Amino acid sequence: MEDHQTPVPQDTNKIIEERRAKLKALREAGTAYPNDFYRQNLAAELVEQFENTDRNTLDLNPVVVKVAGRIMLKRVMGKASFATIQDMSGQIQLYVTDSFPGKEEHEAFKHYDIGDIVGVDGVLFKTQKGELTVRAKKLRLLTKSLRPLPEKFHGLTDQELRYRQRYLDLIVNEDSRLTFVQRSRIIQAIRNFLIARRYLEVETPMMQPIPGGAAARPFITHHNALDMRLYLRIAPELYLKRLVVGGFEKVFEINRNFRNEGISTRHNPEFTMLEFYIAYVNYEYLMDFIQLMLLEVAKTVLGTAKISYQGREIDLSKPYERLTITDAIKKYHPEITDAILNDRAALIAKLKQMNIAYKPEDGLGGLQLTLFENTCEAQLFEPTYIIDYPAEVSPLARRSDSNPGITERFELYIAGREIANGFSELNDPDDQAARFLDQVRQKDAGDAEAMHYDADYIRAIEYGLPPTAGAGIGIDRLVMLLTDSPSIRDVILFPQMRPEER
Secondary structure: OOOOOOOOOOOHHHHHHHHHHHHHHHHHHOOOOOOOOOOOOOHHHHHHHHOOOOHHHHHHOOOEEEEEEEEEEEEEEOOEEEEEEEOOOOEEEEEEEOOOEOHHHHHHHHOOOOOOEEEEEEEEEEOOOOOEEEEEEEEEEEEOOOOOOOOOOOOOOOHHHHHHOHHHHHHHOHHHHHHHHHHHHHHHHHHHHHHOOOOEEOOOOOEEOOOOOOOOOOOEEEEOOOOEEEEEOOOOHHHHHHHHHOOOOEEEEEEEEEOOOOOOOOOOOEEEEEEEEEEOOOHHHHHHHHHHHHHHHHHHHHOOOEEEEOOEEEEOOOOOEEEEHHHHHHHHOOOOOHHHHOOHHHHHHHHHHOOOOOOOOOOHHHHHHHHHHHHOHHHOOOOEEEEOOEHHHOOOEOEOOOOOOEEOEEEEEEOOEEEEEEEEEOOOHHHHHHHHHHHHHHHHOOOOOOOOOOHHHHHHHHOOOOOEEEEEEEHHHHHHHHHOOOOHHHOOOOOOOOOOOO
16 A cells, blocks of 8 residues: 655745745746637547547647646656646646747746646647647746645645635535536526426516515615615515516526525525426426426436435435325324324423424414424435425415315425425415414514515505416525535535634
């Protein structure tokens, strides 16, 4: 087994001082930061196109290229040197000699540093080991890197540093780059899925006079010119349903939301959500629709319906289980009987026994939900719809015709966390107004997450909201699932952090 000695820690200040001296020399020569180099080729595309071309063919039919990227490795060997540069697509090797591009340029290259960005004109050839390489004909230093990259064998392993200095994480960690490429592809696949089904992509306000569409504590700001308080959006729901009233019967928005809540492996105060609405269907339709969407997105991005998350396989093509809140509680905790679940005093006693915090003002449905969230959520690894939520915790969802105490609402859980929330929309303006008033009473009683009364939304649906179903899907959590990422910070380029100590 090869024995790697621990490298001597870098003296960052000394390295920066040395590199600034090199930059000073470049400035004096008048060539510090040129911007007239136009790249024509990407590393990965060259490798894909020519990796199976033999050496003789490349020698007989020279392929002229123009590449640029960051130096990641460098080996100086007398009259010849090798380097590996990295661009947005991947890496490719360079070959620099006294003959090409010339002794003077080669000598200058020897003093380039890991992290410097270079532009190269050259031709392709293959080394004796068969590695596709660019033989440099012209070589230019485009950007001087003043700070050293992490040491080769250790990389950037400090998790907090990776989140704070994402630019550095992306330079040195290929897995991080791939995660965010996959994130982009996931969002694009969702967008294509909806547009192909005639959904219209729209944009709704991110600063709102009344925050609505979810139960959450908002961020507050102030508009100076209008001298008015505004709230950062906690959800776009009420605006999207106004558009359904206006005749846009299939709409969606991939939006940024802001909620003034704690930070965890599943929560970031600023997050991305897909919300979409369709007229003349109900929540049963949506559950099938979302399963089809996730299946197609997984196949498009990953090429398979079977994914691995934290060592366990999930097959997105299998039917999703559907359970009510009480069914789920009894499935995972059979000792909790219907008698307990349907008796408020007994349910409170059970919550106390299990040391679960609850809101004393909650009704039976709210207490059942608290018990479910604390005892069942984490066990829902396989895709599962929890359905028919109590009306008291679902102020925007339509009541069930057969049982007015519950609503036509679902939440989708995969890998122990909520991925989606949807329901048949409440389109009865009188019922909606009454529920808004109940939310206001809860807010007046001290519930900071309760909703405001939105009179304009009531006016909108008084014009007539057709039977409609809508859902929200957490993009960040979906990306976590499809990229096998354990923390939401791994899939947000710049997650919220505490102020950096200096």
